[in-house]
Amino acid sequence: MKSVSLAEKLAKITTHWDPHVVADYNDNDVMVVKFAGEFPFHDHSDTDDFFLVIEGEIIIDVETASGIESHTLRAGELFVVPKGIRHRPRAEHEAKVLLIEPKGTPNTGDAVTASKKPRL
Protein backbone atom coordinates (compact mmCIF):
# COMPACT_ATOMS: atom_id res chain seq x y z
CA MET A 1 0.00 0.00 0.00
CA LYS A 2 1.35 3.36 -0.95
CA SER A 3 0.14 6.68 -2.22
CA VAL A 4 0.39 7.37 -5.94
CA SER A 5 1.27 10.81 -7.28
CA LEU A 6 -0.48 11.23 -10.61
CA ALA A 7 1.96 13.96 -11.67
CA GLU A 8 4.97 11.74 -10.95
CA LYS A 9 3.50 8.86 -12.90
CA LEU A 10 2.49 11.07 -15.82
CA ALA A 11 6.00 12.52 -16.00
CA LYS A 12 7.26 9.06 -17.00
CA ILE A 13 4.95 8.76 -19.99
CA THR A 14 6.35 9.90 -23.31
CA THR A 15 3.63 8.51 -25.61
CA HIS A 16 0.04 9.46 -26.41
CA TRP A 17 -3.08 7.25 -26.19
CA ASP A 18 -1.06 4.75 -24.19
CA PRO A 19 -2.66 4.23 -20.75
CA HIS A 20 -0.40 3.04 -17.93
CA VAL A 21 -1.75 1.35 -14.81
CA VAL A 22 -0.94 3.15 -11.54
CA ALA A 23 -3.29 1.36 -9.12
CA ASP A 24 -5.87 -1.39 -8.84
CA TYR A 25 -9.38 -0.82 -7.56
CA ASN A 26 -11.32 -4.06 -7.24
CA ASP A 27 -11.15 -5.55 -10.75
CA ASN A 28 -10.43 -2.23 -12.41
CA ASP A 29 -7.26 -0.68 -13.74
CA VAL A 30 -6.70 2.89 -12.55
CA MET A 31 -4.61 4.42 -15.32
CA VAL A 32 -2.99 7.65 -16.39
CA VAL A 33 -2.63 8.63 -20.02
CA LYS A 34 -1.63 11.55 -22.21
CA PHE A 35 -4.00 12.57 -24.97
CA ALA A 36 -3.00 14.58 -28.05
CA GLY A 37 -4.85 14.63 -31.33
CA GLU A 38 -7.74 12.31 -32.01
CA PHE A 39 -8.56 8.73 -31.03
CA PRO A 40 -10.88 6.63 -33.24
CA PHE A 41 -14.60 6.41 -32.50
CA HIS A 42 -15.34 3.23 -30.55
CA ASP A 43 -17.55 1.81 -27.84
CA HIS A 44 -17.23 -0.68 -25.02
CA SER A 45 -20.24 -2.96 -24.98
CA ASP A 46 -19.62 -4.22 -21.45
CA THR A 47 -18.43 -1.24 -19.47
CA ASP A 48 -18.75 2.44 -18.79
CA ASP A 49 -15.64 4.50 -19.50
CA PHE A 50 -14.41 6.90 -16.78
CA PHE A 51 -12.36 10.04 -17.63
CA LEU A 52 -11.02 12.64 -15.19
CA VAL A 53 -8.87 15.44 -16.59
CA ILE A 54 -5.75 16.09 -14.51
CA GLU A 55 -4.20 18.80 -16.69
CA GLY A 56 -5.20 20.48 -19.93
CA GLU A 57 -8.41 20.14 -21.86
CA ILE A 58 -10.01 17.28 -23.74
CA ILE A 59 -13.10 16.84 -25.87
CA ILE A 60 -15.23 13.73 -25.85
CA ASP A 61 -17.43 13.43 -28.93
CA VAL A 62 -20.40 11.19 -28.30
CA GLU A 63 -22.72 9.72 -30.94
CA THR A 64 -26.38 10.31 -30.11
CA ALA A 65 -29.59 9.75 -32.05
CA SER A 66 -29.51 13.40 -33.11
CA GLY A 67 -25.85 13.56 -34.09
CA ILE A 68 -22.50 14.09 -32.42
CA GLU A 69 -22.43 15.87 -29.04
CA SER A 70 -19.07 17.33 -28.06
CA HIS A 71 -18.25 17.60 -24.35
CA THR A 72 -15.29 19.76 -23.37
CA LEU A 73 -13.58 18.82 -20.12
CA ARG A 74 -10.94 20.77 -18.24
CA ALA A 75 -8.76 19.87 -15.25
CA GLY A 76 -10.91 18.73 -12.34
CA GLU A 77 -13.79 17.68 -14.57
CA LEU A 78 -14.92 14.12 -15.08
CA PHE A 79 -17.10 12.33 -17.59
CA VAL A 80 -18.49 8.83 -17.75
CA VAL A 81 -19.35 7.39 -21.16
CA PRO A 82 -22.06 4.78 -20.57
CA LYS A 83 -21.46 1.30 -21.92
CA GLY A 84 -22.37 0.83 -25.56
CA ILE A 85 -22.16 4.52 -26.46
CA ARG A 86 -19.84 5.32 -29.35
CA HIS A 87 -17.35 8.03 -28.46
CA ARG A 88 -14.14 9.66 -29.60
CA PRO A 89 -11.74 11.34 -27.14
CA ARG A 90 -9.53 14.08 -28.54
CA ALA A 91 -7.31 16.94 -27.40
CA GLU A 92 -6.00 19.89 -29.38
CA HIS A 93 -3.02 20.20 -27.07
CA GLU A 94 -1.49 17.50 -24.88
CA ALA A 95 -3.71 16.75 -21.90
CA LYS A 96 -3.31 14.44 -18.91
CA VAL A 97 -6.12 12.15 -17.91
CA LEU A 98 -7.04 9.56 -15.27
CA LEU A 99 -8.95 6.58 -16.66
CA ILE A 100 -10.69 3.73 -14.89
CA GLU A 101 -11.71 0.58 -16.73
CA PRO A 102 -12.28 -3.05 -15.82
CA LYS A 103 -9.12 -5.08 -16.36
CA GLY A 104 -8.90 -6.49 -19.87
CA THR A 105 -11.00 -3.76 -21.48
CA PRO A 106 -9.77 -3.03 -25.03
CA ASN A 107 -8.83 0.61 -25.66
CA THR A 108 -10.97 0.72 -28.74
CA GLY A 109 -13.57 -1.96 -28.19
CA ASP A 110 -11.46 -4.12 -30.52
CA ALA A 111 -9.75 -7.26 -29.18
CA VAL A 112 -6.48 -6.11 -30.76
CA THR A 113 -6.11 -3.44 -28.08
CA ALA A 114 -7.18 -5.67 -25.19
CA SER A 115 -3.66 -6.64 -24.21
CA LYS A 116 -2.57 -5.98 -20.65
CA LYS A 117 -1.77 -2.32 -20.05
CA PRO A 118 1.78 -1.45 -18.95
CA ARG A 119 2.23 -0.57 -15.28
CA LEU A 120 4.13 2.40 -13.89
Next chain:
Amino acid sequence: MKSVSLAEKLAKITTHWDPHVVADYNDNDVMVVKFAGEFPFHDHSDTDDFFLVIEGEIIIDVETASGIESHTLRAGELFVVPKGIRHRPRAEHEAKVLLIEPKGTPNTGDAVTASKKPRL
Protein backbone atom coordinates in the same frame (compact mmCIF):
# COMPACT_ATOMS: atom_id res chain seq x y z
CA MET B 1 -24.34 12.55 -20.29
CA LYS B 2 -22.57 15.63 -19.08
CA SER B 3 -19.27 16.66 -17.63
CA VAL B 4 -19.00 17.02 -13.86
CA SER B 5 -16.93 19.76 -12.26
CA LEU B 6 -15.62 18.43 -8.96
CA ALA B 7 -15.06 21.96 -7.63
CA GLU B 8 -18.65 22.97 -8.41
CA LYS B 9 -20.04 19.91 -6.72
CA LEU B 10 -17.78 20.30 -3.69
CA ALA B 11 -18.86 23.94 -3.29
CA LYS B 12 -22.36 22.67 -2.49
CA ILE B 13 -21.26 20.48 0.39
CA THR B 14 -21.35 22.05 3.84
CA THR B 15 -20.80 18.93 5.93
CA HIS B 16 -17.85 16.65 6.69
CA TRP B 17 -17.61 12.87 6.21
CA ASP B 18 -20.76 13.01 4.11
CA PRO B 19 -20.05 11.67 0.59
CA HIS B 20 -22.29 12.89 -2.23
CA VAL B 21 -22.66 11.01 -5.49
CA VAL B 22 -21.65 12.98 -8.60
CA ALA B 23 -21.50 10.21 -11.21
CA ASP B 24 -22.03 6.50 -11.76
CA TYR B 25 -19.35 4.20 -13.12
CA ASN B 26 -20.64 0.68 -13.73
CA ASP B 27 -22.04 -0.34 -10.32
CA ASN B 28 -19.95 2.18 -8.42
CA ASP B 29 -20.76 5.53 -6.88
CA VAL B 30 -18.29 8.26 -7.80
CA MET B 31 -18.48 10.66 -4.87
CA VAL B 32 -17.01 13.86 -3.52
CA VAL B 33 -16.61 14.50 0.18
CA LYS B 34 -15.02 16.94 2.59
CA PHE B 35 -12.85 15.53 5.33
CA ALA B 36 -12.00 17.35 8.57
CA GLY B 37 -10.91 15.72 11.80
CA GLU B 38 -10.93 11.99 12.21
CA PHE B 39 -13.18 9.20 10.95
CA PRO B 40 -13.43 5.91 12.93
CA PHE B 41 -11.27 2.93 12.05
CA HIS B 42 -13.21 0.51 9.87
CA ASP B 43 -12.86 -1.92 7.01
CA HIS B 44 -14.91 -3.01 4.04
CA SER B 45 -14.80 -6.79 3.74
CA ASP B 46 -16.06 -6.84 0.16
CA THR B 47 -14.40 -3.93 -1.57
CA ASP B 48 -11.31 -1.84 -2.00
CA ASP B 49 -11.67 1.81 -1.07
CA PHE B 50 -10.47 4.46 -3.57
CA PHE B 51 -9.34 7.93 -2.43
CA LEU B 52 -8.06 10.77 -4.65
CA VAL B 53 -7.27 14.10 -3.00
CA ILE B 54 -8.65 17.09 -4.91
CA GLU B 55 -7.58 19.81 -2.50
CA GLY B 56 -5.77 19.88 0.83
CA GLU B 57 -4.07 17.03 2.63
CA ILE B 58 -5.36 13.87 4.24
CA ILE B 59 -3.84 11.05 6.22
CA ILE B 60 -4.92 7.45 5.91
CA ASP B 61 -3.91 5.34 8.88
CA VAL B 62 -3.77 1.67 8.02
CA GLU B 63 -3.54 -1.24 10.45
CA THR B 64 -0.77 -3.67 9.55
CA ALA B 65 0.75 -6.66 11.33
CA SER B 66 3.49 -4.40 12.65
CA GLY B 67 1.31 -1.50 13.77
CA ILE B 68 -0.32 1.55 12.24
CA GLU B 69 1.13 2.94 8.99
CA SER B 70 0.19 6.54 8.23
CA HIS B 71 0.02 7.61 4.59
CA THR B 72 -0.12 11.33 3.86
CA LEU B 73 -1.82 12.30 0.62
CA ARG B 74 -1.87 15.70 -1.06
CA ALA B 75 -3.83 17.04 -4.03
CA GLY B 76 -3.30 14.85 -7.07
CA GLU B 77 -2.38 11.80 -5.01
CA LEU B 78 -4.47 8.67 -4.78
CA PHE B 79 -4.58 5.68 -2.48
CA VAL B 80 -6.46 2.41 -2.61
CA VAL B 81 -7.15 0.61 0.67
CA PRO B 82 -7.47 -3.09 -0.20
CA LYS B 83 -10.60 -4.90 0.93
CA GLY B 84 -10.53 -6.11 4.51
CA ILE B 85 -7.80 -3.72 5.66
CA ARG B 86 -8.73 -1.61 8.69
CA HIS B 87 -8.14 2.06 8.04
CA ARG B 88 -8.90 5.51 9.38
CA PRO B 89 -9.03 8.60 7.16
CA ARG B 90 -8.31 11.93 8.80
CA ALA B 91 -7.44 15.52 7.95
CA GLU B 92 -6.01 18.23 10.16
CA HIS B 93 -7.59 20.91 7.98
CA GLU B 94 -10.56 20.58 5.67
CA ALA B 95 -9.68 18.58 2.57
CA LYS B 96 -11.62 17.65 -0.56
CA VAL B 97 -11.60 14.12 -1.80
CA LEU B 98 -12.96 11.96 -4.64
CA LEU B 99 -14.13 8.52 -3.53
CA ILE B 100 -15.22 5.51 -5.55
CA GLU B 101 -17.09 2.63 -3.96
CA PRO B 102 -19.54 0.00 -5.15
CA LYS B 103 -23.11 1.17 -4.66
CA GLY B 104 -24.47 0.22 -1.23
CA THR B 105 -21.07 0.17 0.49
CA PRO B 106 -21.38 1.33 4.12
CA ASN B 107 -19.17 4.30 5.03
CA THR B 108 -17.86 2.48 8.06
CA GLY B 109 -18.29 -1.16 7.21
CA ASP B 110 -21.38 -1.02 9.46
CA ALA B 111 -24.84 -1.56 7.94
CA VAL B 112 -26.06 1.59 9.69
CA THR B 113 -24.13 3.73 7.24
CA ALA B 114 -25.05 1.71 4.16
CA SER B 115 -28.01 3.87 3.24
CA LYS B 116 -28.05 5.39 -0.22
CA LYS B 117 -25.69 8.35 -0.53
CA PRO B 118 -27.19 11.74 -1.44
CA ARG B 119 -26.68 12.89 -5.02
CA LEU B 120 -25.49 16.31 -6.16
